[in-house]
Amino acid sequence: MAVIGGSGLFPFARGYVEASTHSWDFKTGDATVQYDAYVLHY
Numbered sequence: 001m002a003v004i005g006g007s008g009l010f011p012f013a014r015g016y017v018e019a020s021t022h023s024w025d026f027k028t029g030d031a032t033v034q035y036d037a038y039v040l041h042y
Helices: none
Strands: 014-025 030-040
Touching: none
Parallel strands: none
Antiparallel strands: 014 030
16 A cells, blocks of 8 residues: 655655455454554655
């Protein structure tokens, strides 16, 4: 997933997000997902 600049405190932010599934219960459809965000602000 891409991170692009917005408004407020981070108008020129750039970066990316990595998502990894740690567990998934097929019976209930529940999942535990870890998101790691890497952002550069200049």
